[in-house]
Amino acid sequence: MYSLQYLLKRIGLLITVMWTAATINFLIPKLSPRDPIRERLLQAATQGGRNQTGLQQMAEAYSRDFGLDQPLWQQYLNSLLKVVRFDYGYSISQYPRTVNSVILDAMPWTLGLGLVSILIAFVIGTILGALLGWPRSPRWLRFFVPTSMLTSAVPAFVLGFLLIYVFAFQLKLFPLAGAYSRTATPEFSGEFILDVIRHAFLPACALILFQLGGQALQMRSLMVMTTGEDYIIFADAKGLKPRRIFLKYAVRNALLPQVTGLVMSLGTFIFSTVLVETLFAYPGLGGLINGSIQVLDYNLLYGITMILVFAVCIATLIVDLIYPLLDPRIRYGKA
Structure with missing residues (x-):
């Protein structure tokens, strides 16, 4: 099913992508003339009413701790070693x-919100798109075609604004922001879990609606092309049951490019998740990215970006490896 040569090629491609992302991530912050450590020290001294004498010495000391006083090539090598060891140093x-500790605190919130949202959108969008593209489906399902076009064209954060205005501000059915109530105690209990679900409902709906429309339209297009193939016409002529033709012949063959489209949209979905988390003040990676950009926390921004790039690369590799399970005709080996 898989050849060693193919696996080595895919791993080599993953390493190349990670190296390219690490290089770009390292170089872009260096283009900024601002000094994050000096700005943080100056802000602390101003807010605390402290004497700014010795600020230069403190900035130099912290620069040595963060390795910012080293030559550029040495900082670059250190950044590559951090990627290999998954150790991104201290947060500025x-x-x-x-x-790592800051990211680990925020990671469960992003995984819970993002993974659940994209899986729900993929399953519902695939089923809905398959029904929309099947000529024997009920006619009332055609109503979802313009609806899907609308939701797929509107950015997720705009959908989030609309959901906040209607369901949180006007109807007051759901909280405006946050992951749980301020008075709630984080613990593994039914009451706390329900509170978390209530807070995550609106951001999850914004992500699901944004992704669902595109998934449905893509699956509909694939089904329209699939239903015109000779094997579908032949199966219908043999008198096979419509349900069997729909599931085993049409949906199964249209599912492979649908999964490919899902992986290709992961980057856009991650960007949308970041914006939605920022909009809803959700304590995930989105809030960390927004905060790290504002205060020039290069180490934190570098760590989050590399983890997201690594996650997309691993997801792409996993999907490549499960292709033969979806379509037995696919073989990764020598002809």
């Missing part, structure tokens, strides 16, 4: 906490 904005 939340010092002395490490970047």
Whole structure:
């Protein structure tokens, strides 16, 4: 099913993508003339009413701790070593906490919101698109075609604004922002879980609606092309049951490019998740990215970006490896 040569090629491609992303991530912040450590120290001294004498010495000391006083080539090599070891040092904005600890605190919220949203959107969008593209489906389903076009064209954060205005501000059915109530105690209990679900409902709906429309339209197009194939016409002529033709012949053959489209849209979905989390003040990676950009926390921004790139690369590799399970005609080996 898989050849060693193919696996090595895919792993080599993954390493190349990671190296390219690490290089770009390292170079872009260096184009900024601002000094994040000096700005943080100056802000702390101003807010605390402290004497700014010795600010230069403190900035130099912290620069040595973060390795910012080293030559550019040495900083670049250190950044590559951080990627290999998954150790991104200390957070500038939340010092002395490490970047890994800050990311680990926010990761479960993003995984819970993002993965659940994209899986729900993929399953519902695929089923809906398959029904829309099947000529024997009920006519009333055609109503969802313009609806899907509308939701897929509107950005997720705009949908989030609309949901906040209608369901949180006007109807007051759901909270405006946050992951749980301020008075709630984080614990594994039914009451706390329900509170988390209530807070995650609106951001999840914004992501689901945004992704669902595109998934439905793409699956509909694939089904329209599939139903015109000779094997569908032949199966219908043999007198096979419509349900069997729909599931085993039409949906199964249209599912492979649908999964490919899902992987290709992961980057856009991650960007949308970041914006939605920022809009709803959700304590995930989106809020961390927004905060790290504002305070120039390069280490934290570098760590989050590399983890997201690594996640997309791994997802692409996994989908490549499960293709033969979806379509037995696919073989990764020598002809």
